[in-house]
Amino acid sequence: MSKVIKTNALRILDKNKINYESKSRPLGTPDNPDKDAALIHKTLVAHGMSKEIYVFIIPTSKELDLKKAATATHEKKILMLHEKELLPNTGYIKGGCSPIGMKKQYKTFLEISSADMDQIVVSGGKVKFRVKLKPEDLIKVVDAKTVDLIK
Template sequence: MAKTIKTNALRILDKNKISYEAKDSSDLGTSDSPDTDATLIHKTLVARGVSKELYVFIIPLSNELDLKKAASAAKEKKILMLPEKELLPNTGYIKGGCSPIGMKKQYKTFLEISSIKMEQVIVSGGKIKFRIKLKPGDLMQLIGAKAADLVK
């Protein structure tokens, strides 16, 4: 990529001097072992608890969020996924471009526990088809995320 787009997420990473690699998703899978990158890709999901609090869950793309486990991690009786129309006003991001970094407000965030063992994870960079590759520990420290068992 000749010119990298500076999203809010990238500005925050730069400001905090966190090492990352920005990737256009068309670049994914072009490394030496194409399958490697795909397993690192994580999706950012936003849900609301019965308390009306919002929570962010970061899980591997190939997995499904277990709402009971997510509710348990968030110490809620029950949580439901945030309707798509509420994503932009609450996070500043749209579906498919929702980054855990740089949301309008820092919500309680949880990273799938199995992901903390990975050398790197790939999350949305704040716009559709734009991703950031970084160490899970750096991501967790930056956004105050906790590790939790979240997937089915």
């Protein structure tokens, strides 16, 4: 019997009565394409010149356009957060950074084209652990704005 993983992200989804599907893959398992590959999104954490931290959720196959991110946040310039700054600011490590359940509720932005999908997949708060849910539920739980973010 496999152990049920309950991360902060899942506890928050449960508390908000949001339907989701969680999926874990053992460490060392290659990220081979699965049926959900097109749904998978990455959570990118960045800061502006004001030092305010922002969260961007975009498809893994795409690249964040820093100019569009700066426009969305009303910052002059956006810089990616250094890996060593990730854990102290979000409570998550690289590869396991979920937009749900960070230490603080940062201003969060979802790629606008993702909002029209039936479901999206984001990190569940641990490396190799994902959560599939409706974009509108993710938007609601992290108070995200939908904007054009990709190159």
